[in-house]
Amino acid sequence: MTENSPRTYAADALTTDRYSWLAAAGGAAPSLHNSQPWHFRATEDRHGLLVCQDPSRAVPVTDPMGRALHVSIGAALLNIRVAAASLGLETRLRLLPDPTRPDLVAALTFDQPTPGIGPHPDAALYPAIAQRHSSRRPFTNRDVPERLVGELIVVADREGVVLAMLEEAETRRVLALTTEAERRTAADVTREAETRSWVHLEAPAADGIPAEALGPLDRDARVPVRSFTGHPPHGAPASARFEPLPQLATFTTAHDDRTAWVRTGMALERVWLLATLNDVHGSVLHQAVEWPDTRWQLRDPETGPGYVQIILRLGYGPPGAATPRRPVTEILQID
Ligand SMILES: Cc1cc2nc3c(=O)[nH]c(=O)nc-3n(C[C@H](O)[C@H](O)[C@H](O)COP(=O)(O)O)c2cc1C
Numbered sequence: 001m002t003e004n005s006p007r008t009y010a011a012d013a014l015t016t017d018r019y020s021w022l023a024a025a026g027g028a029a030p031s032l033h034n035s036q037p038w039h040f041r042a043t044e045d046r047h048g049l050l051v052c053q054d055p056s057r058a059v060p061v062t063d064p065m066g067r068a069l070h071v072s073i074g075a076a077l078l079n080i081r082v083a084a085a086s087l088g089l090e091t092r093l094r095l096l097p098d099p100t101r102p103d104l105v106a107a108l109t110f111d112q113p114t115p116g117i118g119p120h121p122d123a124a125l126y127p128a129i130a131q132r133h134s135s136r137r138p139f140t141n142r143d144v145p146e147r148l149v150g151e152l153i154v155v156a157d158r159e160g161v162v163l164a165m166l167e168e169a170e171t172r173r174v175l176a177l178t179t180e181a182e183r184r185t186a187a188d189v190t191r192e193a194e195t196r197s198w199v200h201l202e203a204p205a206a207d208g209i210p211a212e213a214l215g216p217l218d219r220d221a222r223v224p225v226r227s228f229t230g231h232p233p234h235g236a237p238a239s240a241r242f243e244p245l246p247q248l249a250t251f252t253t254a255h256d257d258r259t260a261w262v263r264t265g266m267a268l269e270r271v272w273l274l275a276t277l278n279d280v281h282g283s284v285l286h287q288a289v290e291w292p293d294t295r296w297q298l299r300d301p302e303t304g305p306g307y308v309q310i311i312l313r314l315g316y317g318p319p320g321a322a323t324p325r326r327p328v329t330e331i332l333q334i335d
Contacts (some may be wrong), residue, residue, distance in 0.1 A: 011089055011112040013046035016334060018087060023051060023332035024255030027325045028129050029269055031283070033198035033228075034058050034323050035206050038076050038105075042334040048109040051077055055103070057207075062290055065215035067261050069312060073105050074208045074265020075205065078159075079129050081266075082273065085122035095259055105262060128273040133322055135281035136215025136225055138242040150280050152249065152271045160260075161267035162252045162306065169299060171248050174285075177294045179224040179285035183243030186231040199228045199233045205324060212321035213284070216240040222237055223313070226287060246316045248285070250298070252306040264309035275314055283320070284313045 003133050014022075031037060035042045037057040042052040044166040051073060058069055077093070084091045089110040097107045113120070149165045156163035166174060198208040209228055214236040217227060227233045251267055253260035272282050288294040289308060298308040 007058055011047060011110050014042070014110060019049070019332060020328050021087065022080050023082050023328045025079040025126075025129050026051070026076040027133075027331050029265075030132075030134065030272070031066040031070065031075070032063060033195065035059055035069075035072065035198065035324055036207050036331070037069045038073050038331060040332045042332070043107075043109075044335070047111075048107060049080065050104055051107055051108065052103045052229075059194060061191050066258075067289075067309070068286070070105065070258050070261035071265040071268065074262035074267075075269035075272075076265070077106055077108075077262065078266040078273075079286065080271040080281040081194070081306070082122045082125045082129060084108075085120035086126035088113065088119065088123075090120060095262055105258075124272070125273040125277065128276040130317075132272055132282075133320035134213065134283045135317060135320035136213070136283045137320075138216075138218075138223075138240050139246070139313075139316045139317035140315045141243055143308070144247055144275075144280055144314050144316075148275070148280065152274060155270045155274055156251065156267040159267035159270060160253070160263045163267065163271060164250050164300065165250065166248045166250065166300075168245060171245060174248055174250070174261040174288065174298060175222065175224060177288040177297055178285050178311070179221070181291050181294045182224045182226065184291060185287055186227070187230065192230055194227045195226075195228055196230060201229070206296075206326045206330075207278060207294035207324065209323060210321070211235055213323050218242040221245075224285070224287065225283070226285070229320045243315060246251070249312045249314055249316070250308050251312070251315070252299075252308050256307040260307065261309065268310055268312065271317055273313065279316065280314055281317055281319060282312045282314050285313055 019042050035057045037054050039054045044216050064143045081091045081152050090113050092109040094107045153163045200208045201211045216237040217239045219239040223246050229236050249266050275282055288298055
């Protein structure tokens, strides 16, 4: 991935408008508590983009290792790759290219495709970047079609991540672990305070979660959605009846390092965008991944060793509300 492929030759230097297009797409990615822990810098030659972490936007109590931070940045990277494809550009990606610069998560170089080779297939995902929102409301009982599940597995695999759509017994096991993790989080004053600090119920903000994006809790306590406003919740919609058996997809990697985390984010966003194009909504159930022992137990005994990185609940139902994003001028630097 570090060499020019036969599909490409060097593109013209990128204009400020093009950089803004790429940064806006990156900034629209999902992130833990909408923390948006990224920063983008144009390369001096204007043919590339450096994607860095912004440690001032970490969520240290919930995410002490920076695992979710890297997943979030991975999702931003995927969006940038898709936005580049929508501009007719090919992207070369180097993950963690410089061991002396731990803040640098990825270096992207943009090339022109060889004439006549046709648009990159990722361009088709571009409209879904703006349409995708976390949907925390109850879904219907309608199954995600097998055909689409198969495609989601394939696109996650392209990023080196194993997606599994859970069967009923496995779903119930994962829900029980998530319920236990949510219970523990509720009892942890520091975690609750940290989560609450990212929820902005009254004053508008450029990050975090606004009231419109919150969902109800499950009246039957089957689907343990995160309560962002404490226990009992404050300012969230009243409880509601959720789908009896949610459709859960787990994302698993063979290793548990920064590369695996970033790849998980790219797979998550690729899957979520493709689902969005097919009118399937999603929301993340992350609580069980945030406690070492529940995370360990998430591993599917059938599929063997591996590290569960994230869980996505998929289904049909009401779309989620848009959440705010920091302006491009704050996340993009062009010297
Ligand atoms: C690593 C990670 C963990 C997340 N955990 C949760 C979660 O446990 N519950 C939830 O409702 N949303 C979760 N989210 C979704 C974010 O809250 C959401 O992406 C963010 O608020 C922006 O909203 P949007 O997805 O609608 O753009 C998570 C997202 C990421 C990337």
